Amino acid sequence: xxxxGTPFSLETFEYLCYARKREEAAREFVKLLAxxxxxxxxxxxxxxxxxxVMPAQRNGALLARITSALSSLFSDxxxxxxxxxxxxxxxxQRWITxxxxxxxxxxADHILRSMNVRGPGAALELSxxxxxxxxxxxxxxxxxxxxxxxxxNYNRKLAAALFFSLLAPRFLGTGxxxxxxxxLLGWLPAKLDEVPDLDELPLAILHDVFMNCxxxxxxxxxxxxxxxxxLVRKKIVREGFADLDVSGPYGTQNGKPVLMVVLExxxxxxxxxxxxxxxxRALREKFHVVALGGAAQMDDDGRAVFDEFVPLGNDIRxxxxxxxxxxxxxxxxxxxxxxxxxxxxxxxxxxxRLAPIQVxxxxxxxxxxxxxxxxxxVEEDIAGDPATYSEKLLLLPKDAMPHVRSAxxxxxxxxxxxxxxxxxxxxxxTTMKLNPRFLQACVKIGHAAKTPVQFEFLTGxxxxxxxxxxxxxxxxxxxDANVHRHQPYAxxxxxxxxxxxFLNPFPYGNMNGNADxxxxxxxxxxxxxxxxxxxxxxxxxxxxxxxxxxxxxxxxDYVAAAARLIDNHDERLELRRGLIxxxxxxxxxxxxxxxxxxxxxxLVEKQTxxxxxxxxxxx
Numbered sequence: 001x002x003x004x005g006t007p008f009s010l011e012t013f014e015y016l017c018y019a020r021k022r023e024e025a026a027r028e029f030v031k032l033l034a035x036x037x038x039x040x041x042x043x044x045x046x047x048x049x050x051x052x053v054m055p056a057q058r059n060g061a062l063l064a065r066i067t068s069a070l071s072s073l074f075s076d077x078x079x080x081x082x083x084x085x086x087x088x089x090x091x092x093q094r095w096i097t098x099x100x101x102x103x104x105x106x107x108a109d110h111i112l113r114s115m116n117v118r119g120p121g122a123a124l125e126l127s128x129x130x131x132x133x134x135x136x137x138x139x140x141x142x143x144x145x146x147x148x149x150x151x152x153n154y155n156r157k158l159a160a161a162l163f164f165s166l167l168a169p170r171f172l173g174t175g176x177x178x179x180x181x182x183x184l185l186g187w188l189p190a191k192l193d194e195v196p197d198l199d200e201l202p203l204a205i206l207h208d209v210f211m212n213c214x215x216x217x218x219x220x221x222x223x224x225x226x227x228x229x230x231l232v233r234k235k236i237v238r239e240g241f242a243d244l245d246v247s248g249p250y251g252t253q254n255g256k257p258v259l260m261v262v263l264e265x266x267x268x269x270x271x272x273x274x275x276x277x278x279x280x281r282a283l284r285e286k287f288h289v290v291a292l293g294g295a296a297q298m299d300d301d302g303r304a305v306f307d308e309f310v311p312l313g314n315d316i317r318x319x320x321x322x323x324x325x326x327x328x329x330x331x332x333x334x335x336x337x338x339x340x341x342x343x344x345x346x347x348x349x350x351x352x353r354l355a356p357i358q359v360x361x362x363x364x365x366x367x368x369x370x371x372x373x374x375x376x377x378v379e380e381d382i383a384g385d386p387a388t389y390s391e392k393l394l395l396l397p398k399d400a401m402p403h404v405r406s407a408x409x410x411x412x413x414x415x416x417x418x419x420x421x422x423x424x425x426x427x428x429x430t431t432m433k434l435n436p437r438f439l440q441a442c443v444k445i446g447h448a449a450k451t452p453v454q455f456e457f458l459t460g461x462x463x464x465x466x467x468x469x470x471x472x473x474x475x476x477x478x479x480d481a482n483v484h485r486h487q488p489y490a491x492x493x494x495x496x497x498x499x500x501x502f503l504n505p506f507p508y509g510n511m512n513g514n515a516d517x518x519x520x521x522x523x524x525x526x527x528x529x530x531x532x533x534x535x536x537x538x539x540x541x542x543x544x545x546x547x548x549x550x551x552x553x554x555x556x557d558y559v560a561a562a563a564r565l566i567d568n569h570d571e572r573l574e575l576r577r578g579l580i581x582x583x584x585x586x587x588x589x590x591x592x593x594x595x596x597x598x599x600x601x602x603l604v605e606k607q608t609x610x611x612x613x614x615x616x617x618x619x
Contacts, residue, residue: 008032010048010065017069022079029070030085033092041098042464059468063103070099074133075114081132086161089136091204093165095465097139102468108137109144131155135162140169140177148187160195161202163188167224168208170461171431172215173473178435185213185221192227198235203344211341214366214533215432215508225369226390233351241320243353244328250356250604251331253288253307257604260332261306262323262349263293264342264363268301268407269489271512272363276338279401281305282593286601290330292323294343301407312345319345320352327354333604337373339363357603359394362401365508365533367391375603377596381542384535396599398543402591403515408489414521414580415497416573422452423566426499426522428492428513430460431470433505439477441559442503446478448563455481456499462486496520501565501572506558509537518544518585523575525562527552543587544579 008031016025035045043059053061073079081089089096100108115130116122124144126134135158138146151159163184172181195201210228213221251258261280266273283289284307291298291306294314303309310326312319323345327335335355340346341364350360350370359375360368367376367389376391381398427442446453455478462470463486471483484495493516496502502517502524504510509526514537517524526537528551538551550565552558565572 006031008035008046010046010062012047014065014069017073020076020078022073022076025069025073026079026081026085029073030088032066033089033095036095036098036465037092040461040463041095041466044464059102059464063099063465063468067100067103067105070096071105071108071111074108074111074137077115079133080129081136086132086136086158087202090161090165090202093136093139094169094205096137097141097169098171098465098469100139101141102465102472107139107141107143109142111137112142112144132158135159135165138162138166140166140172140180141174143176148184152191156194157200160192160200164202164205164209168205168212170208170212171434171466171470171473172212173431173434173436173439173470175436178217178437181213181216182218185216185218185224189223189227192224192231195231198231201231207341207344207347210347211364212432214364214531215435217435217437217507219530222366222369222388225367228347229351229368229370232348236348236351239317241324241348241352244324244355246331246353246356248331250333250608253330256286256288257333257601258330259283259287259289259334259336259600260323260327260330260355261289261291261336261338262346263291263297263302264339264346265297266291266293266302266305266338267297267299270297272338273302274403274406274512274515275401276361276363277302277305277404278591278593279596280338283597283600285594286597287333290326290332292326316345316348320348323349324352324354331355333357334359334600336377336600337361337363337368340368340370340373341366356607357600359600360391362511362532365511365536366531377599378532381539382532382536384532385530388531394599394603396595397592398539399591400593400595400599402593403512403585403588405515405519405585405589406489406512409493409519410490412493412497412520414576414584416521416576417500418573419569420451420500422454423449423501424454424456424499425562425566426456426458426496426502426517426524427505428458428460428496428502428510428516429505431462431466433508434459434470434473435505437555438505439474441506441555441562443477444559445503445562445566448559449566450563451567453566456495457481457483458487458492458495459484460486492516493520496522501525503562504537506534507531508533511536511540514540514544515585515588518579518588521576521580521584523550523565523572523579525550525552525558525565527555527558540588544585545582545587546575546579550575 013028116124118125213224289306290308292310295311332355334357337360340350350368358373360373361377369390373391375394376389377394379398380395467485474481474483497520502522504526506527528538552561
């Protein structure tokens with residue numbers, strides 16, 4: 001029997017699979033999935049005798065052997081999953097998908113077809129016993145058509161788990177995966193009204209579905225959040241987490257109203273620290289600011305931003321109890337969420353009334369779709385279309401939330417190549433931002449430009465298996481592209497500085513990526529749109545003093561503008577020199593961070609005078 005205290009062993013796993021020791025093999029496989037989850041897809045620490053395999057081929061050899069053994073295990077007609085085993089594995093289904101996607105198999109369709117009761121070549125029909133395995137192995141990259149309504153009618157709980165696992169991954173770049181997400185985001189929100197209890201869903205990936213929907217194309221992509229919020233709210237009420245009575249006077253400390261900031265990430269190297277720390281620090285002029293968040297997601301620089309810091313545990317219920325108890329004790333005038341969706345507790349908290357005024361911001365560029373979040377604090381130039389928010393917009397001047405540089409940033413001189421024979425194009429994008437539409441635009445740019453192009457993909461979260469998966473995807477479109485692994489800030493910036501220009505992904509653009517490019521003296525192309533995460537780029541360009549033609553309103557305009565910037569060396573150099581002369585990223589670091597505090601205090605004073613807080617909150 002596999003020992004849970006030992007690392008995953010490839011030889012042990014193969015032996016157990018091929019010897020038909022099914023239960024022990026499944027336990028060893030769970031070890032592998034847990035390892036991949038902790039290591040974000042990296043394959044270090046796995047015991048494997050690969051003989052004379054060269055280091056460069058190690059991952060490929062590992063993947064071939066792991067997925068072959070998995071094929072043997074799951075295609076075994078006598079291998080079944082218990083409800084407990086399924087619930088454990090479905091939360092890590094993205095790693096099963098990634099294992100096959102990064103392997104020569106590409107997906108697990110060969111296993112699914114082997115379970116066909118009609119035999120080879122016929123339309124897939126499964127036995128009742130095989131359906132559980134189907135829900136675990138059917139992947140975003142599967143080529144097998146699935147009737148979602150029929151699956152839902154057959155077994156709603158298993159189907160819901162499958163659909164959530166198809167929506168949750170950080171990388172859904174391929175045409176098949178992207179298409180499934182688009183279809184499910186249109187179909188599933190209304191169906192979740194039929195789910196009586198949140199516990200029917202795979203809760204471990206709830207926040208992934210909630211947050212990663214923002215990277216889809218369809219205009220109604222955030223409606224899934226409304227449906228999740230309804231189920232979360234029902235669970236909160238059932239579990240006894242009643243809203244606080246916020247009709248009385250708010251609490252004060254040191255003569256200032258109390259403001260609670262509930263954090264997801266706030267280390268000095270994190271993107272939210274870079275975009276929000278200056279304005280959050282300035283809140284202390286008007287408020288006594290108490291921050292609450294995970295101790296592992298905070299560092300000393302992050303703590304120093306606030307008057308107090310209250311650490312939260314990793315488990316949901318204790319975290320909710322702590323935040324609610326602190327709010328009941330301190331009676332904050334405002335609860336402020338810089339972001340909502342990176343961790344499960346924030347989704348629960350965002351559906352509770354803890355203060356008369358509850359505000360979120362641009363830590364994640366999308367509305368919370370929660371009726372309990374009253375305002376979205378955002379600078380007026382980057383807000384996008386108000387119709388895309390459920391919150392009332394709290395519009396701030398464009399200099400109200402100045403950035404700070406990464407804690408790892410070091411001074412360096414931008415590098416200007418006068419007339420390069422090959423133009424190097426930087427693309428900074430997390431795995432979530434890569435999609436077929438954007439890659440198709442890159443292909444068209446390569447064809448439209450007269451000058452040869454070298455694409456440099458600087459891909460956040462692309463570690464281990466995920467890097468293999470992303471590299472295959474990108475090079476399917478652009479065979480000569482360099483697809484870099486997730487890197488520390490310094491080597492990442494070295495690659496950026498070696499480039500001549502950049503392209504921003506779409507529909508979800510960049511915030512800190514724009515600042516990094518400006519620091520390196522690079523100019524580039526972006527695509528704008530109605531959502532805040534589409535509108536950011538063009539207005540950041542404007543703050544940097546860049547011309548309007550770099551901001552495309554259509555995909556065709558994007559391609560044309562990129563080809564122009566690639567081919568016109570003198571124009572590109574003139575734009576770069578102008579940017580460098582204006583200080584690169586300096587305009588983004590300058591501003592009036594005190595405005596956020598002044599604006600929030602004005603809200604508190606207005607509410608106090610009007611007595612609006614007596615009805616339990618702003619609605």
